[in-house]
Each structure stands twice: as structure tokens, then as C-alpha cells.
Amino acid sequence: MLKIAITPAPRKDLFHISNVMLDFRSLLSRATRPNLAPSNASAICYVQALKLTCLTLGGLGMVGLGGCSVARSGNPTNLPEAVSPQTKGQLEVRANGEDFVRDGFTSKDGWNITFDHLYVGLAEVTALQTDPPFDPDGDTVPQVTAALEQSEAVVVDLVNDASPTTALVATFDKAQSGRYNALGWRVVPAPGGPSAGQSLQLVGQASKDSETLEFSLDWDQSYQYLCGDFIGDQRKGILKQGDRTDLEATFHFDHLFGDGEAPPEDAINQDALGFAPLAALADQGNVTLNRSELQAQLSPEDFTQLETAIAGLAHVGEGHCQQVTAIAPTPEVQP
Amino acid sequence: MRPTQAAHGIGIGLSSLGLWSSLLGLPAQGHGTQIDYQVTPSVNVVAQYESGDAMAQAQVAVFAPDNPQTPWQTGLTDAAGRFQFSPAPSQSGNWEVQVRQAGHGSLITIPIAANGSVEPLPQSGLSPVHKLLMMGLGLWGLLGTGLYFSNRPRAQPQPNPEPTTVKA
Known part of the structure; x- marks a missing residue:
């Protein structure tokens, strides 16, 4: 079980593949559009944070968001609670x-x-x-x-x-x-x-x-x-x-x-x-x-x-x- | 293959060329040649080292969603580290592109939807929106805290209470 924060390893020989592009304008716009649809967990964080902001001057809202992040950091791999017993x-x-x-x-x-x-x-x-x-x-x-x-x-x-x-x-x-x-x-x-x-x-x-x-x-x-x-x-x-x-x-x-x-x-x-x-x-x-x-x-x-x-x-x-x-x-x- | 605006434009131009040939009495089927065309969405991949240097002439393997074991297409990047391929429209899902050179390699996953468009992978880290929201809330909290203390009435000094004497 991996339970601790992750940072990139020191690597100077790495390369990355970037700039995935489509030739057509409509496809390009979709390809480069940022992912605005948050996951369910993120959405919950947002709602909680906004409520807290309204009620407690926003500072507590940041804490709420931080709480969400901390909760995720506690299980960085998001391991499922129980893996299917199927033996394949x-x-x-x-x-x-x-x-x-x-x-x-x-x-x-x-x-x-x-x-x-x-x-x-x-x-x-x-x-x-x-x-x-x-x-x-x-x-x-x-x-x-x-x-x-x-x-x-x-x-x-x-x-x-x-x-x-x-x-x-x-x-x-x-x-x-x-x-x-x-x-x-x-x-x-x-x-x-x-x-x-x-x-x-x-x-x-x-x-x-x-x-x-x-x-x-x-x-x-x-x-x-x-x-x-x-x-x-x-x-x-x-x-x-x-x-x-x-x-x-x-x-x-x-x-x-x-x-x-x-x-x-x-x-x-x-x-x-x-x-x-x-x-x-x-x-x-x-x-x-x-x-x-x-x-x-x-x-x-x-x-x-x-x-x-x-x-x-x-x-x-x-x-x-x-x-x-x-x-x-x-x-x-x-x- | 899904036609696009670009495809229609090219098609009109070629049709016009055929019409003029008939009017001038030139043989339209001179040597039996035929040129067909298809316009397909293509994906351009650019591979470079962390230093920014292009991965020129690197080995590329493209894997289709239905067969991640055997490359659907192989090739080499150009001098600028670029490689282009046209995913089969019938195979939606995660296309994978592996680029390797001199003992170094990386792989990128490109989710292609059924309509041929690219769907961004869901981000499992903090999204830009999430980060921006956290920054905004932090600033809002600082401002609110400052206003709260700036408007708070100063406490008036209270006289010392009389000592209480408890009589037995």
C-alpha cells in the first residue's frame, strides 16, 4: 500500500511526448480543451468549499479543500476497498x-x-x-x-x-x-x-x-x-x-x-x-x-x-x- | 470515414476539373489512372527530451485499443521528433503511442471517442480549476479575516471587580 506523497525522481535523461494535436479545427479545440469536468470527489470538494466560504469568510473553505486533498493523500493510489476475488x-x-x-x-x-x-x-x-x-x-x-x-x-x-x-x-x-x-x-x-x-x-x-x-x-x-x-x-x-x-x-x-x-x-x-x-x-x-x-x-x-x-x-x-x-x-x- | 468541411471543399474542386475536361473533348480516362482521396483525422505526436532536444529518428509504435499487444503501426519520428498517424475511426478507446530511442522510452495514451475526437483523460491530480479555486479561497479568507478584525469594536477597559468575601 502506498500511503505517502509523491515527487518526481531526479531524472535528467527523461523526455516527454507532448503536443498531441489533431489537424482539424474542431478536433483541435476539443483536444486542447482543459478538463473542466471534475471527478465526483472533486465536485464534492468544490461544493463543500463554497459552502464553507459563504459561512466562514472563505478561509475555512480553503481548509475544507485542503481536507479533501489530505484525504486523497492518505490513499494516493486510491486502492479499491476490495479487489474482486476472480482468479484469472x-x-x-x-x-x-x-x-x-x-x-x-x-x-x-x-x-x-x-x-x-x-x-x-x-x-x-x-x-x-x-x-x-x-x-x-x-x-x-x-x-x-x-x-x-x-x-x-x-x-x-x-x-x-x-x-x-x-x-x-x-x-x-x-x-x-x-x-x-x-x-x-x-x-x-x-x-x-x-x-x-x-x-x-x-x-x-x-x-x-x-x-x-x-x-x-x-x-x-x-x-x-x-x-x-x-x-x-x-x-x-x-x-x-x-x-x-x-x-x-x-x-x-x-x-x-x-x-x-x-x-x-x-x-x-x-x-x-x-x-x-x-x-x-x-x-x-x-x-x-x-x-x-x-x-x-x-x-x-x-x-x-x-x-x-x-x-x-x-x-x-x-x-x-x-x-x-x-x-x-x-x-x-x-x- | 466521417466527411468534414475540408473534404467537401476538395471534392468540389476535383469535380470542376472533370467537367472542364469533358467540354474540351479530352479523354477523361486516358491511361486508366484514378486518384482517390480520404480525409481522416490525424494525430501529431512530438517527442523530445527533457532538455528540449527533439527525439529525431526515434522508434514509434502505435497500439490500437483492441490490441495493446501488437503494434497497429510502426515508424520513425522525423528530424523534429514528430510522428503522425490516423487512428481507425472504427476503434474508439485508448490509443497508445510508444516512442523509444537509445534506451529511453515513453508512452502516451490518447483517448479517441467514437466520433473521432480526442477526449481529455481525467486528471487524477489537482486540476487547474481546483488549484485556482484554492488560491481564490485563500485570498478570500485573508480578506475576510482582515475585515473582521478591522471592524471589531475595541474592548473597553473594565474596572476591577470588588473582591468577593465569602463569609462562613
Whole structure:
């Protein structure tokens, strides 16, 4: 259940599709007309506000409207009270670190990076049917018509659990058929296992020229995301009766290290930290650091860039996500 | 296909051309060619990066309401990031346009009504009207509060009451 306010995730590589226009004048006027028909809830707000304005000098009317907004913020996804018990098919949610993680890649500053493990802790995985389709780039709240949720935390290794390219995170065997066009999840510290206490753990090697470094980077920050429809070669989340489908939580690690195959002026490289600032912290061929050590040893600018890049890892294929703020305090983890 | 004013105008012009050909004795069916036309509502999509740069030559896939799995039309944007398509009038509902380039992608939903017009999607956030109303109420409240206190009679100082003595 998503209960907290939503703000756009830091993304500088985004684009948007705009200016939907029709060629004919009459259609153009309809296409660009603002939506003046409020929803029932909004209409109720308006009536309440006007009554309060008449009775209490308007100031209280603003409070009334605010009350309406607060009530909606309390349930930002407008989840239905009870989802139909119809059991129509199977839906899987899978995690993907892309080829960068499985096959290795060259960072923007020329380091060849390969991973032994890349652990991610995931919880509150929520598959949503929304109507109208949720737009993660817009300032909107998803209107949910059906929802599936797995609340417990799962840790996946994006390198070794991938079968063949994605790792299983959640399975919903009795999913209501329809279009699952939104996906939410939290990145949380692992409750146990090799990455206990860490929401992200990157383990691998980086080499450049004749130098090879072993790295193990721990990150214990929590995040929460709400994403739109999957964007990729195939469409996902379309569940027909008696069939199965999947959704994908995709992590773009080129946003962290950059892409040596892209031009330096490309946004992906302008925004990424690269590996050189981490290599500079190596101690006897090892870069083994946690978040607080990274904050202490990196320059403030580099650490901010690292934080921003990690927060922006989450995608759905090539589609975007909103980062939900006001994460609850990280729970105590017993390793 | 629903005729429009523009369609009628073009049709009249072509009919006139055919009439003049007959009067001049020219063969009206010279090489058996025929040009038909249809005027259809079309949708122009402009795709650009957040920086404002156009998504030139980006992959476009258009999905019709009755088949969101298989593209109804595919193509590329032009140098300005534009792409145009004409939705089938027989398929009303949510048309989806997906634009992708170099690992980045986005999707827009265009609700087409049965008459071919675009119906704005209901907004789930605060609408401009809602925001404007909230601003207006805030100003109204400030004004009312100010007037209330400005017209309020000043309280007159009251003499201290005599101490009450309770006798047993």
C-alpha cells in the first residue's frame, strides 16, 4: 500500500511526448480543451468549499479543500476497498539489471567493470491496474482498479539469479485479468543473507590499463518507487484469462557508472559518477566501502552525484518511475 | 470515414476539373489512372527530451485499443521528433503511442471517442480549476479575516471587580 506523497525522481535523461494535436479545427479545440469536468470527489470538494466560504469568510473553505486533498493523500493510489476475488491468471514480477550487470561494461572513464554479485532488496512489490493509465512523468495520482501486493522483503542477485535475464521477485498465482500498467516497489535493506543490512551491494572487479581493483560497495538507503507501463521490445503486464504474464523492475546501472560507448557529452555520462572517483579511494587494490565511508571520503559533489544516480536506477524497461519520498526509518537489521 | 468541411471543399474542386475536361473533348480516362482521396483525422505526436532536444529518428509504435499487444503501426519520428498517424475511426478507446530511442522510452495514451475526437483523460491530480479555486479561497479568507478584525469594536477597559468575601 502506498500511503505517502509523491515527487518526481531526479531524472535528467527523461523526455516527454507532448503536443498531441489533431489537424482539424474542431478536433483541435476539443483536444486542447482543459478538463473542466471534475471527478465526483472533486465536485464534492468544490461544493463543500463554497459552502464553507459563504459561512466562514472563505478561509475555512480553503481548509475544507485542503481536507479533501489530505484525504486523497492518505490513499494516493486510491486502492479499491476490495479487489474482486476472480482468479484469472498468473503474474510474475521480475528484476533485471540488464546486460551491463550480467556481461560487464566499460564506464564513462574507461574502467572495465564486471560483477560477481549485485544484491538488491525489494519489498512491497505492487502490481496495479490503473485507469486512466498512470503517467509517472505527470503530477497525477494513480487511479487503481485492481492491485496485487507482496509485502515481504526479497533479496535478488541481479547477476546470478537471472534466469535467463531476469530474477524472480514475486509470483501472483490468482491475479485478476486485465492491464497491469503500473508497478511499485521499495528498495530496502536485506533482512539477512550475504548483503544483510544493505539495500544494494555491488561486488566485482574494475580494470583499466594494467590495474585491477576488487570492489564491494554497500548502500543501506531505502527508496520507494511508483512506475508506469513497461516500455521495451515487448509489452508486459497484459494478463488474459487463464494465461500468464510478467512485469519488470529494471535497474539502469549505466546511470551510476556511465557508458563508455556513449559520447562524453551524452546525458547518461554527464549525470553518472563513473568509476574513477571510487578507484581513487582504493586501498591495496580493494575498494570496500559502505555509504557512510563513501560520504566521508568522496568529495561532496561526487557523493551527491552518487546519491542522485542510485536514486535514479529504477525503471520499468525503458519507462520511468516516480520516486516516493518520506521513506520510513530503516528498520533495525540483525545480521 | 466521417466527411468534414475540408473534404467537401476538395471534392468540389476535383469535380470542376472533370467537367472542364469533358467540354474540351479530352479523354477523361486516358491511361486508366484514378486518384482517390480520404480525409481522416490525424494525430501529431512530438517527442523530445527533457532538455528540449527533439527525439529525431526515434522508434514509434502505435497500439490500437483492441490490441495493446501488437503494434497497429510502426515508424520513425522525423528530424523534429514528430510522428503522425490516423487512428481507425472504427476503434474508439485508448490509443497508445510508444516512442523509444537509445534506451529511453515513453508512452502516451490518447483517448479517441467514437466520433473521432480526442477526449481529455481525467486528471487524477489537482486540476487547474481546483488549484485556482484554492488560491481564490485563500485570498478570500485573508480578506475576510482582515475585515473582521478591522471592524471589531475595541474592548473597553473594565474596572476591577470588588473582591468577593465569602463569609462562613
